[in-house]
Amino acid sequence: MSEKSEKESSLVRFGVSMPEDLMGRFDKLTGKQGYENRSEAIRDLVRKAILESEHATPDQSAAGTIVMVYDHHVNDLAITLTGLQHQYHHDIISTMHIHLNHDQCLEVIVVRGQVNRLRELTNRIKVQKGVFYAELSVTFIDSTEGETHHHHDVGHAHTHSHPVTERKDGE
Numbered sequence: 196m197s198e199k200s201e202k203e204s205s206l207v208r209f210g211v212s213m214p215e216d217l218m219g220r221f222d223k224l225t226g227k228q229g230y231e232n233r234s235e236a237i238r239d240l241v242r243k244a245i246l247e248s249e250h251a252t253p254d255q256s257a258a259g260t261i262v263m264v265y266d267h268h269v270n271d272l273a274i275t276l277t278g279l280q281h282q283y284h285h286d287i288i289s290t291m292h293i294h295l296n297h298d299q300c301l302e303v304i305v306v307r308g309q310v311n312r313l314r315e316l317t318n319r320i321k322v323q324k325g326v327f328y329a330e331l332s333v334t335f336i337d338s339t340e341g342e343t344h345h346h347h348d349v350g351h352a353h354t355h356s357h358p359v360t361e362r363k364d365g366e
């Protein structure tokens with residue numbers, strides 16, 4: 196996984212009881228994934244659970260990606276998605292657009308902002324007809340150095356290809 200923000204110097208040890216077969220299946224899975232020890236695998240699971248938790252403070256600063264796949268032939272979808280991204284331009288650092296095949300587009304949106312806004316954007320993308328899936332993946336930004344608004348310090352270079360243009364090519 197990516198960089199860890201926790202201070203590895205303050206490790207705490209604890210014991211966990213688990214059925215043997217469950218432990219065996221877990222070891223098998225994490226071995227396949229490339230983990231060298233249980234501790235690291237469990238740490239990543241815990242991080243994931245915390246990141247996905249709805250209990251995270253809604254105004255917490257986060258950075259990550261929204262990955263989505265959609266069919267650009269669906270009526271006005273490309274225009275709608277571009278419009279949506281412009282509404283959230285303060286939260287979007289960059290967008291990468293990949294034309295997967297004749298119909299499907301893959302878009303990776305790099306986001307940085309309040310997690311509730313990032314979730315809101317993801318959901319608004321997800322519900323559009325023609326969007327196959329949209330997933331938000333974030334890590335929370337350590338707020339010890341800048342307290343509240345340090346995410347605004349970043350220059351939001353907003354670059355993306357306009358799917359509107361590409362639509363004309365495809366038709």
Ligand code: NI
Pocket residue numbers: 267292293294295299300301358361
């Ligand atoms: Ni495309």
